[in-house]
Amino acid sequence: MHQLIxxxxxxxxxxxxxxxxxxxxxxxxGFAILFFIVVKYVVPMFEKTFAERAEAIEGGIAKAxxxxxxxxxxxxxxxxxxxxxxxxxxxxxxxxxxxxxxILADLKEKAxxxxxxxxxxxxxxxxxxxxxxxxxxxxxxxxxxxxLAGRIVGESLDDDARAARVVDRFLADLxxxxxxxxx
Amino acid sequence: MHLPAILPWGAAEGFSKQMLLVLLSVVxxxxxxxxxxxxxxxxxxxxxxxxxxxxxxxxxxxxKDIIGGRDFIKYVPLLFSLFFFILVNNxxxxxxxxxxxxxxxxxxxxxxxxxxxxxWIAIGVKKNGLRYFKLATVPSGVPWYILPIVIPIEIISxxxxxxxxxSLRLFATMLAGHLIVMIAGSGIEYLIMQENxxxxxxxxxxxxxxxxxxxLEALIMVxxxxxxxxxxxxxxxxxxxxxxx
Numbered sequence: 217m218h219q220l221i222x223x224x225x226x227x228x229x230x231x232x233x234x235x236x237x238x239x240x241x242x243x244x245x246g247f248a249i250l251f252f253i254v255v256k257y258v259v260p261m262f263e264k265t266f267a268e269r270a271e272a273i274e275g276g277i278a279k280a281x282x283x284x285x286x287x288x289x290x291x292x293x294x295x296x297x298x299x300x301x302x303x304x305x306x307x308x309x310x311x312x313x314x315x316x317x318x319i320l321a322d323l324k325e326k327a328x329x330x331x332x333x334x335x336x337x338x339x340x341x342x343x344x345x346x347x348x349x350x351x352x353x354x355x356x357x358x359x360x361x362x363x364l365a366g367r368i369v370g371e372s373l374d375d376d377a378r379a380a381r382v383v384d385r386f387l388a389d390l391x392x393x394x395x396x397x398x399x
Numbered sequence: 400m401h402l403p404a405i406l407p408w409g410a411a412e413g414f415s416k417q418m419l420l421v422l423l424s425v426v427x428x429x430x431x432x433x434x435x436x437x438x439x440x441x442x443x444x445x446x447x448x449x450x451x452x453x454x455x456x457x458x459x460x461x462x463k464d465i466i467g468g469r470d471f472i473k474y475v476p477l478l479f480s481l482f483f484f485i486l487v488n489n490x491x492x493x494x495x496x497x498x499x500x501x502x503x504x505x506x507x508x509x510x511x512x513x514x515x516x517x518x519w520i521a522i523g524v525k526k527n528g529l530r531y532f533k534l535a536t537v538p539s540g541v542p543w544y545i546l547p548i549v550i551p552i553e554i555i556s557x558x559x560x561x562x563x564x565x566s567l568r569l570f571a572t573m574l575a576g577h578l579i580v581m582i583a584g585s586g587i588e589y590l591i592m593q594e595n596x597x598x599x600x601x602x603x604x605x606x607x608x609x610x611x612x613x614x615l616e617a618l619i620m621v622x623x624x625x626x627x628x629x630x631x632x633x634x635x636x637x638x639x640x641x642x643x644x
C-alpha cells in the first residue's frame with residue numbers, strides 16, 4: 217500500500233480540492249435516485265404509520281375518556297336512584313306509621329262508641345225489662361191481692377174497675393212512701 | 400492519490416471503486432428503509448422499529464427541532480436522504496474491504512453542498528421574494544455607519560464561505576481520517592519489514608495508535624453526517640425565517 221502513496225506523491229500535481237467530474241455525476245445521480253425513493257416511498261409510508269399510530273393512541277384515549285364519563289354518569293345516576301329509593305322508603309314508612317296510628321285511633325274510637333252503644337242498649341233493655349217487670353208485677357200483685365182480699369172479705373172484688381182503682385191507689389201510696397223514704 | 404479504475408480494469412480514468420460504493424450505498428439505504436417501511440403495523444416489529452427509530456431521529460431530532468413549525472415535514476425527505484447517504488458513504492471507511500469513505504473524494508461533497516446551497520436560497524426567495532437577499536445581508540438593529548462593514552461580511556459569510564465550508568468540512572475530515580488510517584497501515588507494514596528486531600517491535604505501538612485513530616475516525620464519520628444534515632436544517636430554517644433574524 218505504501219507504494220501507492222509514494223506513487224501518488226510522485227505524481228505531485230494531483231490537487232485533492234479539484235474534483236473528478238465523473239465522480240460528481242455519480243454522486244449526483246445516486247443522490248437523486250435515493251431522494252426520489254425517499255420522497256416517493258419511504259417518507260409517505262413512515263408518516264402514514266406515525267399518523268395512524270397517533271390516531272390510534274388519541275382515539276384510544278378519547279374512547280377511554282368517554283367510557284370514564286359514561287361510568288361516572290351511571291354512578292351518579294345510581295346514587296341518585298339510591299337516594300330517591302331511600303327517600304321513597306322513608307316516605308312510605310312514615311305514611312305507614314301515620315296510617316297505623318290513624319287506624320289505631322279509629323279502632324279505639326269505634327270500640328269506645330261500640331261499648332257506649334252496648335252500654336246504652338243494656339241500660340235501655342234493663343229499663344224496659346224493669347218496666348215490663350213492674351207492669352207484670354203490678355198486675356199480678358193486684359190480682360193476687362184482690363183475690364186474697366176477696367177471700368178474706370168474702371166479697372168479690374172481681375169487679376175489675378173497682379179492683380184496679382183500689383190496686384192503683386195502693387201502689388201509688390206505696391210508691392209515694394218509697395219516694396218519701398228515699399228522700 | 401486515486402486508486403486505479405475497476406472498469407476498464409487498472410486504467411487511470413473510468414468507473415472507480417468510489418463510484419461503485421456510492422451506487423451501492425443508494426441500494427443499501429433504499430432496500431433497508433423500503434423493507435422496514437413496507438409492512439407497516441401499529442405495533443412495529445424489529446426491522447420496522449429500527450427503521451422508525453432511524454427515520455424519527457432525522458424527522459424529530461433534526462427537522463422538527465431546528466425547522467419546527469407546521470411545514471418542517473416538507474424538508475424531512477431532503478434531510479433524511481442527506482443524513483443516511485452521507486452516513487453510509489462515510490461508514491464505508493470503517494468497514495474492511497470497502498475501506499473508502501467516498502467523501503474523501505471532494506466531488507461528492509461539492510455536489511451535496513451545492514444542492515443544499517441552491518435549495519436554501521430557493522426557499523428564501525420563494526418565501527420572502529427578492530427582498531430575501533436584503534434580509535440575509537442587512538442585519539437589523541445595526542447603526543448605519545457600521546453597515547458598510549457589516550454588509551460585505553454578511554455577503555461573504557452567507558453566500559460565499561458557507562457552501563465552501565459546508566463541503567470542505569465533510570471532505571477534509573474524511574480525507575484526513577482515511578489518510579491517517581492508511582499511513583498507519585503503511586507504517587506498520589514498513590516497520591515489520593525491517594531487519595532490526597527493535598524496529599519490528601515498534602510496530603505494535605503504531606498498531607495501538609492506529610486502532611485508537613480508527614475508533615476516533617468511526618466517531619467522526621457519524622458525527623460529520625450529523626453535522627452536515629444539521630447545518631442544512633439550520634440554513635433552511637434561516638431562509639424560512641429570514642425576517643426574524
